Amino acid sequence: MKCRTIFKETIFTIGKMSSYFITALLCMFSAAVFAAKPHHITIALSNISEAISWYEEHLDCQAIPGRDDTVNCGNTEIEFFLGRTVGGSQGTGVDRIGFSVADLDAKMAELESVGVRGSGVRLVRFDDGALVREIPGLYKTAFITDPWGTKIELVQDEDLLGFHHIQLNSVDPSEALNFYSQVFGGERARLKGVLDGVTFDGIWVLASEYTDGRPGITQGRTIDHIGFEVASFDEVSMEMSRLGVEFRQEPAVPDNARSSSRQAFILGPDGVTISIVEPGWEGIEEELAAAEAQSTELYVIPRTPWGEPDIQGIWTADAAHGIPLQRGIDVAGTDELTPEEAAARRERGTLNSIWGYDREWRDTTLGYVTSAPSTQVAMVIDPPNGQLPETTAAYKELVANAPPRIPPQRARTPEDLGTYVRCITRGPVGMMMPSIYNNGLQILQSPGNVAIQKEMIHETRVISTEPREGFGDGLKTWLGDSHGRWEGDTLVVEVRNLNGRTSYLGSSPEMKLTQRFTRTGPNTLRYEFTVEDPAVWTEPWTGMFNFIKDDNQIELVEYACHEGNYGMTNTLSAARTIDAREAEESEYQE
Amino acid sequence: MLLKIKPTAIRLNLLLIALLAGASAISQEIGDFQPEAAWDGNPDINGIWQAIGTAHWDLQDHEASAGLPEMGAIGSVPPGQGVVVGGEIPYQDWALEKKQENWAGRPIADPETKCYLPGVPRATYLPYPFQILQGTDKIMIVYGFAEANRTIHMNVENPEAPPLDTWMGRSYGNWEGNTLVVEAQGFLGEAWFDRAGNFASSALRVTERYTPISPDALLYEATIEDPTVFTRPWQIRMPLYRRLEPNARVVEYKCVEFSEEILYGHLMKKEE
Numbered sequence: 025m026k027c028r029t030i031f032k033e034t035i036f037t038i039g040k041m042s043s044y045f046i047t048a049l050l051c052m053f054s055a056a057v058f059a060a061k062p063h064h065i066t067i068a069l070s071n072i073s074e075a076i077s078w079y080e081e082h083l084d085c086q087a088i089p090g091r092d093d094t095v096n097c098g099n100t101e102i103e104f105f106l107g108r109t110v111g112g113s114q115g116t117g118v119d120r121i122g123f124s125v126a127d128l129d130a131k132m133a134e135l136e137s138v139g140v141r142g143s144g145v146r147l148v149r150f151d152d153g154a155l156v157r158e159i160p161g162l163y164k165t166a167f168i169t170d171p172w173g174t175k176i177e178l179v180q181d182e183d184l185l186g187f188h189h190i191q192l193n194s195v196d197p198s199e200a201l202n203f204y205s206q207v208f209g210g211e212r213a214r215l216k217g218v219l220d221g222v223t224f225d226g227i228w229v230l231a232s233e234y235t236d237g238r239p240g241i242t243q244g245r246t247i248d249h250i251g252f253e254v255a256s257f258d259e260v261s262m263e264m265s266r267l268g269v270e271f272r273q274e275p276a277v278p279d280n281a282r283s284s285s286r287q288a289f290i291l292g293p294d295g296v297t298i299s300i301v302e303p304g305w306e307g308i309e310e311e312l313a314a315a316e317a318q319s320t321e322l323y324v325i326p327r328t329p330w331g332e333p334d335i336q337g338i339w340t341a342d343a344a345h346g347i348p349l350q351r352g353i354d355v356a357g358t359d360e361l362t363p364e365e366a367a368a369r370r371e372r373g374t375l376n377s378i379w380g381y382d383r384e385w386r387d388t389t390l391g392y393v394t395s396a397p398s399t400q401v402a403m404v405i406d407p408p409n410g411q412l413p414e415t416t417a418a419y420k421e422l423v424a425n426a427p428p429r430i431p432p433q434r435a436r437t438p439e440d441l442g443t444y445v446r447c448i449t450r451g452p453v454g455m456m457m458p459s460i461y462n463n464g465l466q467i468l469q470s471p472g473n474v475a476i477q478k479e480m481i482h483e484t485r486v487i488s489t490e491p492r493e494g495f496g497d498g499l500k501t502w503l504g505d506s507h508g509r510w511e512g513d514t515l516v517v518e519v520r521n522l523n524g525r526t527s528y529l530g531s532s533p534e535m536k537l538t539q540r541f542t543r544t545g546p547n548t549l550r551y552e553f554t555v556e557d558p559a560v561w562t563e564p565w566t567g568m569f570n571f572i573k574d575d576n577q578i579e580l581v582e583y584a585c586h587e588g589n590y591g592m593t594n595t596l597s598a599a600r601t602i603d604a605r606e607a608e609e610s611e612y613q614e
Numbered sequence: 615m616l617l618k619i620k621p622t623a624i625r626l627n628l629l630l631i632a633l634l635a636g637a638s639a640i641s642q643e644i645g646d647f648q649p650e651a652a653w654d655g656n657p658d659i660n661g662i663w664q665a666i667g668t669a670h671w672d673l674q675d676h677e678a679s680a681g682l683p684e685m686g687a688i689g690s691v692p693p694g695q696g697v698v699v700g701g702e703i704p705y706q707d708w709a710l711e712k713k714q715e716n717w718a719g720r721p722i723a724d725p726e727t728k729c730y731l732p733g734v735p736r737a738t739y740l741p742y743p744f745q746i747l748q749g750t751d752k753i754m755i756v757y758g759f760a761e762a763n764r765t766i767h768m769n770v771e772n773p774e775a776p777p778l779d780t781w782m783g784r785s786y787g788n789w790e791g792n793t794l795v796v797e798a799q800g801f802l803g804e805a806w807f808d809r810a811g812n813f814a815s816s817a818l819r820v821t822e823r824y825t826p827i828s829p830d831a832l833l834y835e836a837t838i839e840d841p842t843v844f845t846r847p848w849q850i851r852m853p854l855y856r857r858l859e860p861n862a863r864v865v866e867y868k869c870v871e872f873s874e875e876i877l878y879g880h881l882m883k884k885e886e
Contacts, residue, residue: 329654587731
């Protein structure tokens with residue numbers, strides 16, 4: 025793009041070609057040169073300390089003393105903040121960030137071996153299965169996704185090692201690059217004489233054409249925004265308003281800023297949120313006190329148009345995954361984990377749960393849950409010590425005399441594998457429990473009825489909230505007959521007529537289950553479950569965890585568990601193969 | 615000119631006669647009944663409904679036929695009148711052959727035998743009740759068999775294409791007068807329409823119309839389009855009846871365990 029030529033043309037065609045007009049204005053603006061440069065990339069994720077270690081270890085970034093949420097990656101900083109994201113960076117206005125390494129093959133081998141150990145990095149393979157591709161005339165390139173969903177391009181560009189580029193998605197790449205060049209003073213140029221871009225003191229801003237509608241807005245995704253530093257903020261803001269680029273947020277020193285630098289926000293092309301900071305910017309101290317104060321604000325539960333408490337929506341138990349049922353010895357004196365401890369706990373739990381899955385799936389799964397994990401110490405809230413009550417003598421005897429469990433490789437029939445593996449049910453208590461995946465819960469209400477649909481296995485209960493005749497004694501089912509009522513704003517559900525064919529931690533067919541659902545915030549649904557089973561526990565006990573609103577989905581993805589239960593076929597077939605081999609061996613010995 | 619006949623029962627009978635005759639007076643007829651309004655002013659179709667008839671055996675006219683011999687008369691197929699408007703399902707040549715293959719392979723080849731999710735429209739006329747719940751911006755239909763379930767997204771402008779194919783598909787709906795019109799697509803293409811092997815592919819698109827015709831009956835019409843299987847769109851029509859028992863419920867029907875012998879019997883180690 026040649027500014028001068030367009031400016032000349034514009035003088036004659038002004039008013040006809042508005043886009044050229046804007047370009048011309050931008051060109052005029054660039055005359056007022058001021059020093060600006062990419063300064064930071066801001067990434068939202070669930071675990072800051074883990075992220076700092078990860079970027080230090082694998083991308084040669086350096087921790088910055090006194091700033092526990094930022095790493096310096098040579099030419100730019102990466103700021104992390106703890107937050108729930110609605111997905112990775114791919115497909116947004118900032119598709120990915122690029123780092124250059126001296127030996128790309130070695131780097132990918134390193135990441136692959138780490139992936140095997142489950143750090144959560146996801147390696148992207150090209151169509152031919154290769155991890156690295158040489159682009160003639162450019163460099164070697166490879167793609168990974170960090171454990172929290174940020175897409176990263178790794179290149180081998182000896183001329184520029186370390187942080188290398190910001191890759192935009194744009195409906196009009198040329199226009200977008202002009203924007204960055206004109207607003208922030210970078211130079212339009214071709215990287216290696218090939219890729220159209222803008223260069224700022226060694227960092228490139230590149231743009232790919234986005235043809236699938238419009239790119240997603242960055243705010244709320246893992247790369248939440250990108251930051252530029254300007255020498256003189258006052259001058260810039262004046263120039264901005266002249267250009268018609270509006271501030272989304274006027275320049276100001278944010279609350280809890282670590283320095284006296286001011287920060288402003290603008291919205292760039294293609295939904296990219298851009299932060300502009302003055303020299304000396306050191307980020308913002310996480311304000312925990314404010315967050316806590318907010319959560320104790322009085323919340324008024326919305327009502328359905330017909331006047332019942334409205335608990336409808338898609339919810340997820342993802343955040344609760346990792347909370348142990350009972351309080352562990354290590355957290356005896358603790359009421360709540362720190363967010364960092366909670367994130368580490370979930371990661372440990374996730375890795376344990378998915379160890380049997382193949383590597384690629386495992387690596388993807390770690391990055392898939394993006395909501396901040398619950399800091400709850402244990403699910404059991406009653407007894408208050410967080411421990412399940414003492415079991416009865418009769419139960420202890422039952423356990424002592426129980427036949428040994430049949431391992432999967434010995435399974436004779438599906439029944440030996442349990443109702444969960446058979447895609448029948450996890451049972452009335454188990455069905456609500458968080459697990460590694462499929463934690464979705466959809467609630468829909470009609471007057472006098474609440475439907476609760478669970479993603480895992482796919483099970484739906486329709487609960488009447490009006491008194492009604494229940495099932496007779498002769499009809500019992502896996503999930504029972506749910507009798508609901510509103511107690512204030514809480515939906516209380518008593519589950520009767522259970523067939524007793526599933527057990528939760530040894531519960532007997534006589535178990536009674538009472539569930540309580542209370543919306544405690546716009547995005548929080550408190551779920552309590554009380555188990556009464558005098559045959560097993562000497563007193564009732566109650567567990568609790570929260571479901572979090574999940575507005576990313578409009579319905580639960582159908583989990584056709586039984587329809588796709590290849591695991592059942594494979595497990596039984598393996599068991600029969602073992603039988604046959606053993607039979608052959610014993611014949612041979614005879 | 616609208617027919618003015620007061621007693622519902624008579625009108626329903628007339629309607630059935632009209633249906634079976636394939637008469638065109640139906641749309642005039644259903645325009646006459648004013649259903650109770652739900653909170654939003656649209657017809658209140660909350661409740662438990664069920665199709666009555668033999669469409670689940672065969673959408674088309676069918677004579678009585680033998681079933682599994684060990685089940686005797688209980689296992690036989692009852693005769694029934696078809697629900698296909700005009701009687702014919704306009705299969706392409708290859709698809710007619712495939713349908714006949716399905717027929718020959720039944721009941722083992724039937725996804726219902728395997729307790730698979732029934733798909734649309736089959737879920738509607740399985741011989742079990744289902745419950746309609748009208749929420750604030752969605753309608754949910756909960757079926758008992760295989761715990762099938764549909765969410766109908768109401769009044770969505772520019773609905774997104776179904777992100778992936780599923781057994782029950784993606785449904786978008788809106789009210790046209792007293793009729794709930796639902797567009798369903800995004801199907802896997804493995805479901806059948808009935809126990810006779812009628813089927814469609816993943817290109818299936820079903821436009822359903824639910825219209826109250828009396829306090830206790832809905833007219834169900836489904837237009838079936840699938841250019842890879844049929845030569846033209848075709849339609850089925852049947853009433854759905856309200857279950858009037860005061861304690862009527864959609865009872866959870868987890869059928870997986872009854873399919874396991876068929877699916878995995880050859881891999882089981884039986885006690886001698």
